[in-house]
Amino acid sequence: MTSEPDRDTVDGNDDVVGRYDDYVMPIWKSLNVPVKRASNCTVEDYEGNEYLDVFSGISVTNVGHNNEAVVEAAKAQLDEFVHGCSYVHPSEQVARLGERLAEITPGDLQKSFFCNSGTEAVEGAIKLARKYTGSKEVLALEMAFHGRTLGSLALTGNKAYKSEMAPTINDVAHVAPPYAYRCQMCSGGPCSCACADDLERVIGTHTSGDLAAVVVEPVMGEGGIIVPPNGWLERVKEITHDHGGLLIVDEVQTGYGRTGEMFATEHFDVVPDILPQAKGIANGMPLGAFTASAEVADAFEAGDHLSTFGGNPVACAAALATIDELEDGIVENAREQGAWLSERLADLEAEFDVVGDTRGLGLMQGVELVDPDGDTGPMGVAPEPAPKVAKQVGNRLKESGIIIGVGGYHKNVMRFQPPLTISRDQLSRAVDSLHDALAEVET
Ligand SMILES: Cc1ncc(COP(=O)(O)O)c(C=O)c1O
Structure with a gap:
């Protein structure tokens, strides 16, 4: 046999x-x-x-x-309860984590939405920007990576991820990245942040002027660890606001201490309008979030956005412990x-x-x-x-x-x-x- x-x-x-x-x-x-x-x-x-x-x-x-503290926090929550859908039953873990994110994220960022991954955090951020501004068009960087669902894939500026998957969402245009080593803009001369200024040209030529958001990574991870020059993020925010859009800084990969600050935007003199996060937030438990000021966040009304698993109490407990560890x-x-x-x-x-x-x-x-x-x-x-x-x-x-x-x-x-x-x-x-x-x- x-x-x-x-x-x-x-x-x-x-x-x-x-x-x-x-x-x-x-x-x-x-x-x-x-x-x-x-x-x-x-x-x-x-x-x-x-x-x-x-x-x-x-x-x-x-x-x-x-990490022992994170594992213990998740285990303790597992013993209490695993799921209640935080949008049906308010949970202590979401309440505490929301408060904690208001403390650790830059500037006046205050209210968070919780989901399960980076791509969802980016998608939700785009919806919020559209709801707040009443506009539709979104700009992102060539070579950027923002995820693989059809909305975030549209922002991802790399055809290798898109081939055979089109069409993605419409109304997305791309602008040159701040890639100093292979810069096409400053012709080998000293950096003048010409790629940031080029945003004006792309808004003028590739959009109808109905700008909801510009989405950037503060350091481009999948693009090849591309660090922007000083002044770039500030200029991008200025141009975005001049055209009525919100600046979404995707910290899915750079957040939670990765760059030597809790968030990479802290290296620059810029507070984003919306901050998507995931990856390191709960040290491997599936969790994503995006955080905005109260004014921007309150554009969402009940029913505008939801996730059944988002804000899972076990993942949130792991996130609270992760933040304590990072700060220690x-x-x-x-x-x-x-x-x-x-x-x-x-x-x-x-x-x-x-x-x-x-x-x-x-x-x-x-x-x-x-x-x-x-x-x-x-x-x-x-x-x-x-x-x-x-x-x-x-x-x-x-x-x-x-x-x-x-x-x-x-x-x-x-x-x-x-x-x-x-x-x-x-x-x-x-x-x-x-x-x-x-x-x-x-x-
Ligand atoms: C900057 C950035 N945004 C979004 C994502 C998508 O995150 P996830 O794979 O959790 O959907 C990634 C993943 O690598 C990323 O690096």
Whole structure:
């Protein structure tokens, strides 16, 4: 008699990956490192291999995998109740988290809506901007990423995510990103934030003038860790307001300490009109939110927006604990380790021709790989991107037990976005491994 495979246990990494092949839709799964357990900055697979994680499951586990305080808070709430639909039964957790977000978000941002993901937070923010302004059109940046549902996908400025999925929502136009390394605007001269000024031209030529919102990331994550120049966000807000729109600053990836401040907008002298958040907010429990001033938020009336699972009390309890942990020295660690990492990465840029640029804020740092002997790149001002080399370097790091992100619009950026609890020794190990991998690809 042949025995049936046991459905309730898993027999190693290949078994997990094999079941994916058979039963899970073929979405992105580049690493093939199934995680059995994880703790702080370490993940372990089904064969006992341990990896240092410097990508945090795409920038999510900011206070460390399986953070004890967060797990305890979620468990305590599980014992009370799991679901009540916070929009039917007001819950203490939503009330407390709403109050907490009013404290930690910039300026006069006060009232929040809770949902389950980043893409929903962005979609809801667009609806709120339309309701408040009474206008329809939305502008976003080329190379931006704001999610994959049809509204947020329309804002995402990258055809790789859109092919065969059109049509998305209408009335979205795109404007050049603040990508200094491949800047098309200032022709290699000193930055004058010409890309921000170009917003005027795009509003004049690509819209009917019925502007509801301009949506930007304060540091572009999926685009390749692109940090805007000083003055850019301020100018974008000014132009947006001059045309009657609201500024939506998408902090889904940059929020919750990632850049060395609770929110990345704190690096700039700007308070957004609406602030979408997700990813790090509850350290991996599914939760999203968008926060606005009372004046803007009160444009919504009962029935304008809703989510059955949004504001789940277990996720909100995890978020409250995550914020406490962040404030207890973890954001500061991100700032300190980030400053050190940025210097080490600049050393790599000086040493290796294949490193075209290094940039970032806090523990959101990118290393852009190029072909130094190739033609000029697509933007006409920097060497050609080297996506194959980036993939090779990512695989080399995996072999040495380090999980790093490989991404960017040109798929040529090594992304350091570790848990913000990471130690100097761990970061140092990751940088040394990157150094060795770069030395290998350059020979
Ligand atoms: C800036 C930004 N906005 C929105 C999203 C979408 O978030 P989610 O994947 O939770 O829907 C992402 C995800 O990477 C993101 O980086």
